[in-house]
Amino acid sequence: MPRRAMRSDWGSVQEIDRGRRYRLRWWQETPDGYKRCSETVRGTRRDAYDRLAEIRLEHSHDAPCPTVGDVWSRWYRPQLQRMVDGGERRASTLYVYDSTWRTCAAPRWADVPCDQVRPLDVQQWLDGLTNSAAGGAMRILRPALDVAVRYGVVDTNVFRERYLMPSRSTTTRQDDGIWTLAQLGETWARIHGAWYESAFLLAGFGGLRVGESLGVRVDDVTDATRDGVPMALVRVERQVGDAGVSETLKTPQSRRTVPVVGRAGLWLLDHARGGGDGGWMTGNGGGEPSVQKTMRRAWMRDGGEHPFRNLRNSWQTWMRWELRVPPYLIEPMMGHVGHDVTSIHYDRPLAEEYADVMAEAYRARPFDHTWDNLGL
Template identity: 25%
Template sequence: MDPVSSSAQGRRGYRRRARFAVAGPGMAPREREMTVGALYADWMRLLTTQGLRGRPIAASTAANYRKNWHRHIAPRWSSTPVDQVHWRDVGEWIAGLQAGSRGQSGNNTRRRVALMFIRLMRHSVYLELLPENPATDATGRAGYVPRAPVEKRRIYLSMPELQALAGQCAPWTDLIMLAGTTGLRWGEITALQARDFRSTPEGWLLDVLRSWTEGDTGAPSPNTKNGGTRTVPVPDKVAAMVLGVRPPEGLLFRSPGRSGVPGGRLHHSNFAARVLRPGAAGAGLDPAPTFHDLRHTAVSLILHSTKDVKLAQRIAGHSSAQLTLDTYAELFEQTLFTASRALNGLIE
């Protein structure tokens, strides 16, 4: 007998985990009359408890899946039996996907929904409910998926540019400086509390312990995007800037309150429209950086000042240094000849 390939082993392992998630131990998997709605519930249970590779998906990914399901997929497919899904019907549905009262959804939304639906229906194959994915044609392709958008060019601010932007974003100067020097994501920085800062003999550290995800209405999730926590260094001047003006208890950064009542969670769309974009215009930054560009800025400043990839990985919260190298390859291209110039200076 031919040895089993690693991909086949992976599929078998997936089936074992999926069957357990669907039926529970000692029970047979459900038959093909399962509806897409029931399939979705089982798929999400697997993703959020065991995951496909032994680790649950990030809370932000789960939140996006739920949003796409309730807003776009469930109205059309929830009650449809899985064996009545056909890729031509899926293609027509994606092409005419509507965004509520605002008309047709954009390419990015239709692409995200289409790819999620394909992954969802692949679950029926791994459960052996269907012989092949009904959301793809006989060749395994899905020509109805819109093309991937051209990736927006990242913006890396210099320290003077970061300070100019922060100055124009008052009274959120400290938030901008903290984001641009620590690389925290929006959900992480808006979930911070004063107790997350730690003073050490060498300087300030910041424990990144929790994060908001889209749709959160209660407390933030007790982990970050990658399901873990991390500790990052904070410049002393930035730590003093934050702790000198922010409340000692509760959320550090809150929306403006009314009539003496403290505000609640900051929302990204409001902050970008009312603070960040006007601040960028005031600082003469064109194109205007997004909040995520402040994360790129932090990694860039760390790499240029220390040349330490492992520290940049820690700042970014990446699972490996290789991911950091791949994500920020363009920064390393800018310093391609740094080593040769340094050696050249040693030659007499």
């Protein structure tokens, strides 16, 4: 059985027949362009390395082996784009990969020839990253160099070796703080009139994910007021990431209709009747929805106490502990996958039934009746 190729500073030597035959591989300029070449040497291992040294002298000024950056731009990045175009990958995933390549991988590896990537260099590079950055970078470098192996650029993928990843303690703990209902009211009063006010209400009073809150159009909002309880029903049909609009949601259960009661529901209905911003509840002023990056920056600039994504956590908490809505009713409104047979295969509540639950809970605890003094 042929032994694994032995790497040298230039080219490689692979044993075919122990102590008798060796295969040499290297890159050189040919009449047909820069190509990978091979030659079989009969003799000892020393003979094989001597012959490789002779070949190196002949072609030492040829173009170098393709770099990691070449592999990314020529082959792997276009492959990812085709997968996105074919519906196999999400555009948001490609956006994250592009960002990871640009910020973490490219500065160190873009100009390094694939046959000069050394395990020690990889380990030293990983040691200088956080756990999350290292994991993200390796998730794109491993499959990228797999392509290089497939096309014969190198014999082995050095990024597939086992490395010691940085400790998880190098990752900054995320802010998991939430707002109470009273604090949500105060925050709403503070950002009242901001261009992202609709997204704030959809997340904080409807439990939508960040991308979902930006993907709501005015025709997704309908009036479901009943028995004196003001209420808007909001269809969740799409989400918006930094890469743009996507009709693919996190899970099939994420496609749902959510009730928003009280003053927040009234505001959403009024905003929808007014046409929103180019047909979007949260637009960018040019007829398109705002992307998450822009909204997050505005939120932090305006003094957001916690990350915007924590509004969803806050909604779940006050729904359960302040409005006393049972968890089994909250879960489907959040778009979560059920954990029992009934939830997964049988339970299919209608939007009107969600509305009835929220109307009853609001009548029992009308949490925003004292918010007149907030100017809302």
